[in-house]
Amino acid sequence: MHTDFDRCVRAVRSKDARFDGWFFTAVLTTRIYCRPSCPVVPPKDENMTFYPSAAAAQQAGFRACKRCRPDASPGSPQWNERADLVARAMRLIADGTVDREGVPGLAARLGYSTRQIERQLLAELGAGPLALARAQRAQTARILIETSALPMADIAFAAGFSSIRTFNETVREVFALAPTDLRTRALRGQAPAPSGLLTLRLPFRAPLCPDNLFGLLAATAVPGVEEWRDGAYHRTLRLPYGHGTVALAPRPDHVECRLALSDQRDLAGAISRCRRLLDLDADPEAVDAQLRTDPSLAPLVDKAPGRRVPRTVDAEEFAVRAVLGQQVSTAAARTLTARLVAAHGEPVEAAGGGLTHLFPTAASLAALDPEALAMPAGRRAAVVHTVEALASGELSLGIGSDWAEAREQLAALPGIGPWTAELIAMRALGDPDAFLPTDLGVHRAAARVGLPATPAALVRHAAAWRPWRAYAVQYLWSADDRSPLVCL
Template identity: 50%
Template sequence: MDEETRYEAVRSRDARFDGEFFFAVETTGIYCRPSCPAVTPKQRNVRYYTTAAAAQGSGFRACRRCRPDAVPGSAEWNVRADVVGRAMRLIGDGVVDREGVGGLAARLGYSTRQVQRQLTAEVGAGPVALARAQRAHTARVLLQTTGLPVTEIAFAAGFASVRQFNDTIRAVYASTPSALRAAASREGPGARRADAPAAGIPLRLAHRGPYRSTAVFDLLAQEAVAGVEDMSGPRGRRTYRRTLRLPYGTGVVAVNECPDGQASQPGGWLDTRLHLTDLRDLTTAVQRLRRLFDLDADPYAVDERLGADPRLAASVAARPGLRSPGAADPDELAVRALVGRPAAERLVRRYGKVLDAAHESLTHVFPEPAVLAEAEPDGPLGTLTAALADGTLRLDAGADRDAAQAAMLALPGLDAHTVAAIRTRALGDPDVAPPGEDVPEVWRPWRSYGVRHLRAEDEEAVARGEGRREVGPPDPGRESAAGGHGPAPR
């Protein structure tokens, strides 16, 4: 977009662009999201930034009215397969906090100088600044939603010292940690606080545009693996819960379905409560949930492209904001795609890590690839988990999608349909066409969403008794899962 287009989005307070860019006002020293309700500044005083970190790096502080740090992420990073897109996904997953810039560069296969140069040129900030902005947001969430001591929050958010934490909060929010916490307490009924870690951290996972949560929750209910996931409540008001394996510990999350009347609203959030054994996992857990529920998608761009094709026009009109869900744990998704749900449940019972304290029906974390590779070394399952365990196959947030696909196709027992399902879900690729299917090039770069529309039409046809026209494999984890043809565990 040029500056005229961006200013028009700011002037009209267009929420479609929240997270796609930020604007800062030189006369106030504040940066905002495009939909900020404040008085529109004069165009000559406005500057534009690709990321919040770039605005912060230029000396601007976050607006207290529109909270620009809490917007959905840019859909661009999920679409792009180049080094910048991969780097942004890895930074979101917390790699810089855990492994430093050197670890990020090693995962990308570039030098630290190359990564720094490319990120700065493309998004206006290097990996350290991007990670710093993310730590500041995590700290604000903990300050305003929990009663944890400030010192614990500083280290949980990833800061190396309390002094660094205090300096960053002052620079980003023009406030002290205590003042941020006090401001949240004054917000009244809308302010939510967990007084103890055992109560979990209440979150609002923001999304852009309309969100067809019913379709996502239907899919998760069909796939649910006992012991690791469950779904409760009536359709339209369900709660999805699952366990998470995270870098520092484990987690249990509960996510509420949007009420039916909110599905077509131009933006909103999913109410979530997150229980963590180690608060340092907060940022990573949130990013993995965002990928699972496809919360950073741009439904306006998707629906505009797909709705222009007569084949999908009616479906897009009937299902605005239909999402292409990802995975909370890519390695787990790959195993489930291979063996199917019944076998996955047996793997959980035999080899899954038992939670220290069960959360009702949630009792286990899905077994790690290394555990499965040792316990079930033979056949396609053993080959897949060994490749995941030794790094021959990488499915993390920054994986090269083409390289991962080539590695999977080289493994025995993984056919092209199963690999396409894994690429769509585990790697979050928005542009996957099942092999051998009539998925036109004109749907690019949103072919995964087009396939989701075709499946939705099929499922409604089955419900009407009209039979199914299958498009590619069903989703991983269901009774007729993609694959499901691997050997059952011994």
């Protein structure tokens, strides 16, 4: 979109927040870049130029506006919606792959050469993988500076910088303030949070329907790993450098996120996973506009617009849970999964509440004697095949995975049918077009709103909903009185 100058100018003139994250406005006279919705008086048209990413604006020598904080705007929906190389690379960069493994590690995960990755990102986003990772490190540093009492030296290394000097230079260049000045400006007399506990705001594009998001997570929460308590969804997190816990609570214009991490280097990855879990980078107006064109869906969309697709913080965990939940009720699936967690999960200490374990890894489950898995023989066999495929790498469900290839890998596993494969594609892979035509709740809701009743006929009808069929499923579940959603 950033190449459509006239459209970008109109968005800036109207201060349209719907375009935040889609592009960034750079002002040639002040050398500042902003969100389209920045509250300051827009500059003259001839003084504006536009970039597809914050990293591209920073690389061109612009610094972040202190009013609208463009570095903290919702991310572009494209990286959640698309399955191509650039989108997969952006999801991996957001998860911290470049910081942990370098550009060669990113390229290896995607199956391309380093040169190909750099060329594709530069052409699409105006910045290469190192510049994109640098922009993320700057934002991670800003969060730690503004919300914690950590010493600056600890923040520098926790954010992924190789030296304190690089940290200081980057913060000054990106935000036009020294790290200590940034903290003073943010706190303004308030005490920072204790070390180890971070509270931050996760922005999103309005509208958002919290009952949809948090209701499903609360209804399917596995005791020990997840819980709904005190108006927030709590869960444990297994992260690259350690573990943590998170509490996510809906607010009118943001989601409040309270993180406790055993290693602060996991901050950027934890934020990325929480945003992905809640589908916060979606563009609900684009989704709802498409679904409203169907007269059968329009009343459901108008009743509660902004439904998201609840996803996951751990794709391997969700795959195991999906297999356990085949052909049983939500309550039965929770019971089976809770037993698995209690017997084989890794214990953790969390302040207050009922969080007690990390979900067991696929590798740890694959190493068990199958007879140790207390469940019916058929389901046990399906779980064993799934965890073995995950542990060996035969099945890849990471955020950089190819969606079509992952579906083929799932279909090849004994005990995994189309319903399970599509549910995993929807919530673990994040495919916005995943569809569940054989789901009982979808079938009941379709009949209720006048849609075709048979799976084949519904698939044909749903072609008009593409590429948003996963969102259509959320609206259909809302019309089913026996869906697993709860009202919060």
